[in-house]
Amino acid sequence: xxxxxxxxxxxxxxxxxxxxxxxxxxxxxxxxxxxxxxxxxxxxxxxxxxxxxxxxxxxxxxxxxxxxxxxxxxxxxxxxxxxxxxxxxxxxxxxxxxxxxxxxxxxxxxxxxxxxxxxxxxxxxxxxxxxxxxxxxxxxxxxxxxxxxxxxxxxxxxxxxxxxxxxxxxxxxxxxxxxxxxxxxxxxxxxxxxxxxxxxxxxxxxxxxxxxxxxxxxxxxxxxxxxxxxxxxxxxxxxxxxxxxxxxxxxxxxxxxxxxxxxxxxxxxxxxxxxxxxxxxxxxxxxxxxxxxxxxxxxxxxxxxxxxxxxxxxxxxxxxxxxxxxxxxxxxxxxxxxxxxxxxxxxxxxxxxxxxxxxxxxxxxxxxxxxxxxxxxxxxxxxxxxxxxxxxxxxxxxxxxxxxxxxxxxxxxxxxxxxxxxxxxxxxxxxxxxxxxxxxxxxxxxxxxxxxxxxxxxxxxxxxxxxxxxxxxxxxxxxxxxxxxxxxxxxxxxxxxxxxxxxxxxxxxxxxxxxxxxxxxxxxxxxxxxxxxxxxxxxxxxxxxxxxxxxxxxxxxxxxxxxxxxxxxxxxxxxxxxxxxxxxxxxxxxxxxxxxxxx
Numbered sequence: 200x201x202x203x204x205x206x207x208x209x210x211x212x213x214x215x216x217x218x219x220x221x222x223x224x225x226x227x228x229x230x231x232x233x234x235x236x237x238x239x240x241x242x243x244x245x246x247x248x249x250x251x252x253x254x255x256x257x258x259x260x261x262x263x264x265x266x267x268x269x270x271x272x273x274x275x276x277x278x279x280x281x282x283x284x285x286x287x288x289x290x291x292x293x294x295x296x297x298x299x300x301x302x303x304x305x306x307x308x309x310x311x312x313x314x315x316x317x318x319x320x321x322x323x324x325x326x327x328x329x330x331x332x333x334x335x336x337x338x339x340x341x342x343x344x345x346x347x348x349x350x351x352x353x354x355x356x357x358x359x360x361x362x363x364x365x366x367x368x369x370x371x372x373x374x375x376x377x378x379x380x381x382x383x384x385x386x387x388x389x390x391x392x393x394x395x396x397x398x399x400x401x402x403x404x405x406x407x408x409x410x411x412x413x414x415x416x417x418x419x420x421x422x423x424x425x426x427x428x429x430x431x432x433x434x435x436x437x438x439x440x441x442x443x444x445x446x447x448x449x450x451x452x453x454x455x456x457x458x459x460x461x462x463x464x465x466x467x468x469x470x471x472x473x474x475x476x477x478x479x480x481x482x483x484x485x486x487x488x489x490x491x492x493x494x495x496x497x498x499x500x501x502x503x504x505x506x507x508x509x510x511x512x513x514x515x516x517x518x519x520x521x522x523x524x525x526x527x528x529x530x531x532x533x534x535x536x537x538x539x540x541x542x543x544x545x546x547x548x549x550x551x552x553x554x555x556x557x558x559x560x561x562x563x564x565x566x567x568x569x570x571x572x573x574x575x576x577x578x579x580x581x582x583x584x585x586x587x588x589x590x591x592x593x594x595x596x597x598x599x600x601x602x603x604x605x606x607x608x609x610x611x612x613x614x615x616x617x618x619x620x621x622x623x624x625x626x627x628x629x630x631x632x633x634x635x636x637x638x639x640x641x642x643x644x645x646x647x648x649x650x651x652x653x654x655x656x657x658x659x660x661x662x663x664x665x666x667x668x669x670x671x672x673x674x675x676x677x678x679x680x681x682x683x684x685x686x687x688x689x690x691x692x693x694x695x696x697x698x699x700x701x702x703x704x705x706x707x708x709x710x711x712x713x714x715x716x717x718x719x720x721x722x723x724x725x726x727x728x729x730x731x732x733x734x735x736x737x738x739x740x741x742x743x744x745x746x747x748x749x750x751x752x753x754x755x756x757x758x759x760x761x762x763x764x765x766x767x768x769x770x771x772x773x774x775x776x777x778x779x780x781x782x783x784x785x786x787x788x789x790x791x792x793x794x795x796x797x798x
Contacts, residue, residue, distance in 0.1 A: 213472040226333055228475040229666050232659060235479020246484050251638035254477075254631050256422065258470050260436045263349060264418035265463045267440025268447070270349070271776035273769060274342040275441070277606055281521060282346035289517045290354040293321040294362075296513055297506050301653075304502050308646060311366035315359050316650050319637045320506055320657045322355040323348045324630025331626045331669060335679045338777060339613040344626055352632055353431035357382050359636055363644070378429075385430035390438025393421040397443055398450040410455045411462050417443065448766055453787035454794070474631040478659060481634070485655050488648040499649055503656035507629075510657075515624045522620045529610065536607045543600050598771060605772040618676040625672055628665050629658040689778050693768070697782065700764035701725050701757045713753050717746075721753050751793050758790050 212234065220227035238244055275282070297317030302308050323344065332341055361375040397417045404410045418436045425435035447456055486496060615623075637654035640647050673679045704710070705722055765786070769779050 209473065209476065210469065212476070213469060216472070217468065224670075226666055226670070227472070229663055231472055231475035232479040232662055235476045236482055237479075239480055239483045246487075248481065248484055251635045254474065254635035255639070256426070256432070258474055259352075259433060259631065259635070260418035260422040261415070261466060262470050262474075263352075263433055264421075264436050264440040264443075265467050266345060267349060267437045268444035268463070270345055270441065270444060271338070271342060271780075272441065272445045273772045273776055274339060274609075275346055277609060277772070278339065278343050278346065281525070282343060282350065284521060285343070285347040285517070286350035287354045289514065290318070290321045290351050291358065292517070293510050293513050294318040294355070294358050297321065297509050298362075300505055300509050301502060304505065305498070305646060305649070309366050311362045312645060312650070315362040315640065316506070316637075316653065318355045318359040318362060319650070319654045320510055320629055320633055321358075322351040322629070322632050322636075323627045324632050324658075331622075333670070336622060336673050337613060337619070337678065338775070339615070340619055340622055340626075340678075343623065349437045350434065353383055353386065353434045354379065355632070356431065356433075356636060359639070363641065382429070382431040383434055385428055386425045386432070386434035387438050389425045389428075389430065390421045390435035390440075391442055393417065393435070394439035394442025394446075397439065398446045401455070402450040405452075407455055407458050410451070411459045414443075414459055414463070415466070448762065448783060453790045457787060457791070475662075478631065478634060478655070478662075482655055482659060485648070485652045488652070491648075496652075499652045499656060502649075503653045503660065506653060507657045507660055511624065511627070514627050518620050518623050522615055522617070525615060529614065532607050532611060536604060539600050539604050539607070543597065543604070546596050546600070601773065602771045609772065609775070618678060621676060622669075622673060622678060625665055626669060628661040629654075630662060631658075633658045685778050685781055686775075689774055690781070693765075693774050693778055693782055696768065697761040697764055697786075698725050700760050704757055704760040710753065710756065713749060717750050717753055720750065721757060725757070751796060754793055755790060758786055758793075762786050 213231070216227050216230050216234065220230050294314050294317035297320060298310065298314035300313075301316050302310055302313040305313075331344055357379045358375070361378060394417075397414070397420075401410050401413055404413065417439055421435040421439040422432035426432040451459075486499075633654050634651075637651040640650060644650070670679075702722065702725065705718055710718060762783070765779060765782055768774060769776075
């Protein structure tokens with residue numbers, strides 16, 4: 200069968216599954232895995248073997264980049280500590296314990312190779328978390344799971360490389376730690392540079408199609424240099440995506456961002472579906488390899504079941520400890536919030552607050568609040584030295600305190616209890632990274648075919664068993680229907696702040712090029728919030744047309760002021776990301792509607 204025909208059939212299958220899956224109540228990735236396995240039994244289908252570099256270097260970079268771009272930076276920052284624990288400590292613990300279990304089950308398996316297997320099955324998969332998004336759980340659970348899956352690849356792949364290298368030789372924990380730090384630090388630096396250059400260059404490209412086309416190569420521009428320097432290409436890709444997603448609303452136009460989002464959703468659909476389809480297609484071939492090598496399928500199934508069970512049990516214990524730790528911190532949050540509110544009142548009254556370490560409430564408030572105190576003391580020293588003005592100092596203090604209060608309010612509203620903990624445990628599915636990482640084992644590795652089959656069984660098994668029951672579990676726990684909710688009160692409050700930003704722009708004295716009657720018309724329009732396409736002008740004389748164009752330019756100026764205010768509120772964390780995203784989408788739609796009228 201020709202490659203062209205395979206591609207056509209694959210696209211048709213992906214579209215068909217994406218349409219059928221919601222109607223039958225089964226997640227599309229699960230149907231694709233089953234379909235891939237079924238296709239291999241057709242007589243005209245040849246043996247399928249997927250080179251690991253296709254997945255690690257060809258499919259995962261754009262998928263991780265796209266996920267990172269759409270990850271809410273505010274929630275990611277707030278749960279970064281928890282995400283980091285899951286991405287590093289949990290991976291290491293899982294790899295070591297699963298490795299010990301594998302060595303006990305497989306005769307003659309070296310400890311280094313056992314730990315390598317543990318590293319292979321330890322990372323959760325960003326592609327697999329698409330299943331949890333469809334369950335409709337809270338945004339915080341999705342953010343933690345996606346953040347974990349975006350970052351734990353570096354830990355797993357560095358540990359895998361070190362474990363394989365340690366077979367037959369001695370390798371110190373210090374060397375592994377240095378390798379890990381280099382892999383992460385260099386990758387973050389490369390991704391940061393690539394993401395910044397991406398925004399800087401695309402901000403100067405006005406043609407929408409060219410702008411969006413350039414975005415398609417950004418993941419590889421981050422991945423390839425990092426891999427060349429023995430850093431984590433996937434972490435570099437994720438960093439570039441986070442930088443791009445955070446800066447795009449300020450640097451790129453509305454039309455470019457909407458077009459890019461549409462294109463990348465298509466890319467996500469095709470590549471994400473291709474991963475699950477390939478998983479199913481390759482599974483029978485791996486089983487045949489084990490049989491040909493004289494191994495037993497029963498042993499592979501046993502090792503896979505125990506490895507997956509061990510990984511889930513370790514994850515359950517780690518999640519339980521993490522939630523207990525978070526609960527301890529949350530018990531101190533009300534006192535910390537009250538103290539922050541007092542400081543806000545002092546600043547509003549013109550008093551200089553005391554940010555000393557002796558403050559008992561802030562001293563118990565955790566790392567973020569200690570960091571806030573350090574920043575405040577630095578600003579106080581700069582102010583005393585004349586480096587900043589009094590007004591600038593007060594403004595920065597107000598922003599810092601409002602940001603910390605917003606963080607506490609978010610954590611109080613989105614608490615992680617035992618129900619959320621159950622979802623965090625059960626949603627830790629394995630996927631394409633596990634299968635691709637297993638195939639990177641050297642060809643002379645002992646029991647290589649067995650290890651690859653075990654990894655595949657773990658990935659497929661967790662996808663089918665955990666993935667097929669996630670929706671049911673979320674429904675039983677009462678966690679469904681919470682994704683993307685927009686609180687009407689928060690929406691009205693945000694609109695009031697955006698309208699205030701527009702009013703401030705109108706009264707700033709910087710719009711003297713517009714006639715006063717148009718400024719007044721814009722003011723009344725904001726006050727009554729009419730339809731976005733109602734400009735109260737009708738085509739007529741050239742003077743009327745010029746007046747309409749002038750009013751449209753004024754509206755675009757005000758939309759820009761509202762967007763700047765919205766992004767400032769995003770940086771402060773004053774509103775949930777769902778509310779901010781909805782408001783940004785509305786501003787973008789208003790802007791595009793006006794620009795279409797201009798053309």
